[in-house]
Amino acid sequence: MSATELAAFDREHIWHPYSSMTNPAPVWQVASAQGVRIRLTDGRELVDGMSSWWCAVHGYNHPVLNAALQRQLQNMAHVMFGGLTHEPAIELGRRLLALVPDGLEKVFYSDSGSVAVEVAIKMAIQYQQARGKAHKSRLLALEFGYHGDTLGAMSLCDPQRGMHHLFAGLLPQQFFVAAPRTRFDADLQDASSQALLAQDIAALRAALEQHQHELAAFIVEPILQGAGGMRCYHPAYLQAARELCDEFDVLLIADEIATGFGRTGELFACNHAGISPDIMCLGKAITGGYLTLAATLTTRHVAETISQGEAGCFMHGPTFMANPLACSVACASIDLLMASDWRSNCERINAGLAAGLVSLAELPGVQDVRTLGAIGVVEMTANVNTRMLQPLCLEQGIWVRPFANLVYLMPPLVATDADIQLLTSGLQTAVRAYLEQATRNNPADFV
Numbered sequence: 001m002s003a004t005e006l007a008a009f010d011r012e013h014i015w016h017p018y019s020s021m022t023n024p025a026p027v028w029q030v031a032s033a034q035g036v037r038i039r040l041t042d043g044r045e046l047v048d049g050m051s052s053w054w055c056a057v058h059g060y061n062h063p064v065l066n067a068a069l070q071r072q073l074q075n076m077a078h079v080m081f082g083g084l085t086h087e088p089a090i091e092l093g094r095r096l097l098a099l100v101p102d103g104l105e106k107v108f109y110s111d112s113g114s115v116a117v118e119v120a121i122k123m124a125i126q127y128q129q130a131r132g133k134a135h136k137s138r139l140l141a142l143e144f145g146y147h148g149d150t151l152g153a154m155s156l157c158d159p160q161r162g163m164h165h166l167f168a169g170l171l172p173q174q175f176f177v178a179a180p181r182t183r184f185d186a187d188l189q190d191a192s193s194q195a196l197l198a199q200d201i202a203a204l205r206a207a208l209e210q211h212q213h214e215l216a217a218f219i220v221e222p223i224l225q226g227a228g229g230m231r232c233y234h235p236a237y238l239q240a241a242r243e244l245c246d247e248f249d250v251l252l253i254a255d256e257i258a259t260g261f262g263r264t265g266e267l268f269a270c271n272h273a274g275i276s277p278d279i280m281c282l283g284k285a286i287t288g289g290y291l292t293l294a295a296t297l298t299t300r301h302v303a304e305t306i307s308q309g310e311a312g313c314f315m316h317g318p319t320f321m322a323n324p325l326a327c328s329v330a331c332a333s334i335d336l337l338m339a340s341d342w343r344s345n346c347e348r349i350n351a352g353l354a355a356g357l358v359s360l361a362e363l364p365g366v367q368d369v370r371t372l373g374a375i376g377v378v379e380m381t382a383n384v385n386t387r388m389l390q391p392l393c394l395e396q397g398i399w400v401r402p403f404a405n406l407v408y409l410m411p412p413l414v415a416t417d418a419d420i421q422l423l424t425s426g427l428q429t430a431v432r433a434y435l436e437q438a439t440r441n442n443p444a445d446f447v
């Protein structure tokens, strides 16, 4: 098929994420990707500012990851995990348990982040049932949160900004509490920051106190709320959450699907606060962006309690559980990460993003510019018209995908200073051109 025919088939028959089949947004066809560059079929090369949604931390087409997959292919691509086991799953388990916060000792593999969240929900509920507390069957989550697109995960996403009203009759009813407003870098010596933190914590305490008899768990994206708003909050809030969950006999679930594997400047975002959750969800960067895999980890206590409950086992078992190809590339990706200087890479990228984006904060139409680890966020005052902004980014040779009112960069951790420079200067130009166009169309949004 010619390039035009391929594009026509795509437009006519293939769904893209959150896309319309009657008014499809443009998509660009990728021929290949290498390192931090995505090459389109029309020959254009783009610097990747997205890591393919947090995943491709080592860049694309990495020889070490390719070799790991080729080696595993010679043994087997897949076998069922019921009644069988294999070295890639065991080796990955060993690596994960050595890296995650203390106390997490049991690993459940699944195929995607959303399913890892479903698994976490079921673990929390089976745990409470097994302790004779079946009334504790709901979850508490933060406003502005994002935990995935399947029904259980969706029920935990921000109730206003998420999809709750569309699926209202079907979704489990959960409880929500205001998201913390104390910024990650707030100075707690400062009286107003202290007061804000105290309010944030008081709101969480009130919610846990009020609903404790119905709550199985409190789920949070530690430190960084990702797809629900790219908001970064202070580690002291997470420390308080850990203590309050214990006080009110509620499990703490850390959804580290976006934050895990170094993105925020610590290997896991929980490490910023020095806390261990009762359940932790991992996904996205776990395979370095090669294959879909996720894991839900928990403590010996939670796992043993579930196992002694009515069912006598944990009630979940995906067909592609612990896929050997995915596990072996995950092992190779983790080894690469640990052998790299990921922490200084993050600091270097952070400095480059901050220096390159900060001047956007002065523009009318820009609400805030913030960075955390290898993440740079430009929050606009109004929702971004992606169809307008994205071509402007492509003109600059950068791949950026805004959502809602957020334009952000999340480059692979191997991006060089020169790559970061291209990304930030390209984004500067694109955002400025966008704001000029957008102000002309809709001035009220940009004051």
Ligand SMILES: *Cc1c(COP(=O)(O)O)cnc(C)c1O
Residues within 6 Å of the ligand: 112, 113, 114, 115, 117, 146, 147, 148, 149, 221, 226, 227, 255, 256, 257, 258, 283, 284
């Ligand atoms: C992306 C994401 C998920 C869902 O993962 P999928 O692999 O897309 O199903 C869940 N939680 C968080 C915090 C995420 O960023």
